[in-house]
Amino acid sequence: MSIELEMSAPLTPVSLGAAPQTFPARTTYDxxxxxxxxxxxxxxxxxxxxxxxxxxxxxxxxxxxxxxxxxxxxxxxxxxxxxxxxxxxxxxxxxxxxxxxxxxxxxxxxxxxxxxxxxxxxxxxxxxxxxxxxxxxxxxxxxxxxxxxxxxxxxxxxxxxxxxxxxxxxxxxxxxxxxxxxxxxxxxxxxxxxxxxxxxxxxxxxxxxxxxxxxxxxxxxxxxxxxxxxxxxxxxxxxxxxxxxxxxxxxxxxxxxxxxxxxxxxxxxxxxxxxxxxxxxxxxxxxxxxxxxxxxxxxxxxxxxxxxxxxxxxxxxxxxxxxTDMGQFNIAEEFEGDALGLEWQWPISAPKPEATVRDGQLHLAASASRLGTIVGRRTHAATYKAATTIDFANLPVDTYAGLAAVGDPYNALALVAGNGQVQIWHLKSGKQQTLAQLFVEPCDTLTLRLEVWGGQRYRFAYSTDGATWQPLPTESFSLNGTYLPPWDRGVRVALVAQGAEDTTAMFNNFIVRNKR
Structure with a gap:
């Protein structure tokens, strides 16, 4: 599925050093x-x-x-x-x-x-x-x-x-x-x-x-x-x-x-x-x-x-x-290999996730704790959009799969799908709330999108075709993510699978587009 990830309207608005021509250029290492x-x-x-x-x-x-x-x-x-x-x-x-x-x-x-x-x-x-x-x-x-x-x-x-x-x-x-x-x-x-x-x-x-x-x-x-x-x-x-x-x-x-x-x-x-x-x-x-x-x-x-x-x-x-060229850090992961790359991370407070890659999908074993199983990537910009397409038709009952901005396992904002719904989860200091939820018509795949401006304001949307987006309403329209980073770490953008230990969520892709 081709996914169109154009950024919504914002809520608020490496080179070599030059040398004189008479001398050889000197590489700038700074x-x-x-x-x-x-x-x-x-x-x-x-x-x-x-x-x-x-x-x-x-x-x-x-x-x-x-x-x-x-x-x-x-x-x-x-x-x-x-x-x-x-x-x-x-x-x-x-x-x-x-x-x-x-x-x-x-x-x-x-x-x-x-x-x-x-x-x-x-x-x-x-x-x-x-x-x-x-x-x-x-x-x-x-x-x-x-x-x-x-x-x-x-x-x-x-x-x-x-x-x-x-x-x-x-x-x-x-x-x-x-x-x-x-x-x-x-x-x-x-x-x-x-x-x-x-x-x-x-x-x-x-x-x-x-x-x-x-x-x-x-x-x-x-x-x-x-x-x-x-x-x-x-x-x-x-x-x-x-x-x-x-x-x-x-x-x-x-x-x-x-x-x-x-x-x-x-x-x-x-x-x-x-x-x-x-x-x-x-x-x-x-x-x-x-x-x-x-x-x-x-x-x-x-x-x-x-x-x-x-x-x-x-x-x-x-x-x-x-x-300045934040596009060099864009991610377009189609899970074409046989394992997750070395760039992927997970919280060490939990065992290494059971994550297998086969047939163009990531199969992520679920966990019942808070957000569930988390596999994430470092971010490179404070303004970006991210998306993933999940195998919605084969998602087990009471299992949720989604996309999250994660400071740590106790502080996150997530858009997840499961039990015929999409939901926004707000996790702060270990306390989890469901801020919004919508029922979705049955479909084979569902694409979830997260957008963030300046590391602080978040919007979420979903799509059944990867092109037409349905935003999830919240009381303030955007959510404040200022609380997400721990004192010593940056935010990760992650895939999550929450549910019984014997269930698995399947992801078809993982996409990140950065802006300055």
Whole structure:
């Protein structure tokens, strides 16, 4: 079925850098390289290939693995934990960091322990950076929490774990610690040494997100300060340096060295890398146009070393241009393969969904909880339209299939069909309401459409032929979705199947069209 997805009337109204003709053109690397919700990105070079990952928080699969030959074009090749979380961990899968030595790749990461509930830094390892990874469990979990682990050799070649004590969670300072790792890189040995803490005004309640590099005899410690996330964030990036890994550390008087501008807000938590003698920080920031609705996106920002041997960014802010060609992120999924692609996600609070692809359809096993089974994709714009066509005639009794904008399993807006009806579901803080419902004449397939403007206002409609749309009435005509994004994540657009555990919903397609 051909689906016409023209946007209703709104409710309210990457390029190469140029060089002088007498010199060769110089590629501009300042750009968005991980568009969408990819916070706390990490990058490392192994052989001739760059590898990157990012926070996934409460979404599976956990920790994407990207590869690139040039830092600009990235391919998603897998996940560190593709099917389920490690047995010891429950949530808060943050801040992965690669470390590679002696032919083995280690991933240091943050997660919350099932026992005691504290945040811990843990490690997994693999024979190849693409995996498969074996988890080795937590390395450190202080009472206030331990997060943002980064492995760094000292001046003698001994490897240390550097991490943040999460004191801001209990109104305390946030020391950055370092402690030596054992030869297997799976446990800490010796005593921990405090490197520095948040003691400068701009840093606010915290310093975190350590990333270290050695240059010209100095250790440079890039770190983030202040509030990371959400509408009121004021995150920025600072740097300190020392001749010795364990200090003393000197913070740059010009901190923060990377701060907001009119295009990008709250830049921070990145990792340093190098290409052809040029230096870069892969970090996250919110696009001003879409902010918390899309989430923190992965930016590459180039820096240079000044005469005083400090890193400098142009205008002390990200120079990446705003994304303008949003059509490159459109989705037209016809389920032609034999499995869902690596881009699909699901809440880790539930088991990995039973989702099979065959004969041009997605068969999604239902669940009885709230929205039911959820499989979603990251959004790239705050204004978009999405649609799906469901096999309406073969939908089991008391099973609902549909399309949803999902902040998390407790906060969503959904248009679903089932029992001869279409319904709008409003889920906020776990409380679910049916805001509208209409009976539909029997038909083989039914197409559901979601439209959103600015991440805030939603309209829903359905079609029996993919061209003629019937809107669903609500008291205010449009629904407010401002509440959807959690404090640390962007909104996903998702397919849902709600019903008895032994029932299945079938989807013929999944389409997303973006606008600026």
């Amino acid at each position: 750009r968005v390289v991980l568009p969408g919700d990819f916070p706390d990105p990490t990058v490392t070079k192994i052989g001739d290939t760059y590898w990157a990952s990012a926070t996934t928080a409460e979404w599976g699969a956990i920790f994407p693995i990207f590869s690139s030959k040039n830092l600009l074009d990235w391919e998603l090749v897998g996940h560190v934990f593709p099917d389920k979380q490690p047995d010891w961990a429950s949530s808060n899968f943050w801040a992965p960091e690669f470390h590679h030595e002696n032919g083995r790749t280690y991933m240091y990461y943050t997660a919350r322990s099932k026992q005691g509930g504290m945040l811990c830094v843990a490690v997994a390892s693999a024979d190849h950076p693409a995996g498969p990874y074996r988890d080795h469990g937590p390395l450190v979990g202080q009472e206030a929490g331990s997060i943002d682990g980064f492995a760094m050799p000292d001046e003698n070649g001994d490897l240390y774990l550097v991490w943040k004590e999460d004191g801001n969670s209990c109104q305390q300072e946030t020391p950055i610690w370092a402690q030596r790792l054992n030869s297997e890189r799976t446990a800490l040995i010796g005593e921990a040494t405090e490197l520095f803490t948040n003691d400068v005004k701009w840093e606010g309640p915290l310093v975190e997100g350590s990333a270290l590099v050695r240059h010209n005899g100095w250790f440079y410690h890039f770190f983030a300060g202040n509030s990371c996330c959400g509408k009121g964030c004021n995150y920025a990036t600072g740097v300190a340096r020392s001749r010795s890994l364990l200090g003393p550390w000197e913070k740059h008087q010009q901190n923060p060295i990377l701060d907001r501008n009119d295009v990008w807000k709250c830049p921070g938590h990145g990792t340093v890398t190098e290409l052809d003698g040029r230096w870069f920080l892969l970090h996250h920031a919110y696009a001003a146009e879409s902010h918390e609705f899309v989430g923190r996106q992965g930016l590459l920002s180039e820096f240079t070393w000044n005469a005083q041997e400090w890193p400098e960014f142009v205008n002390r802010s990200p120079q990446a241009p705003a994304l």
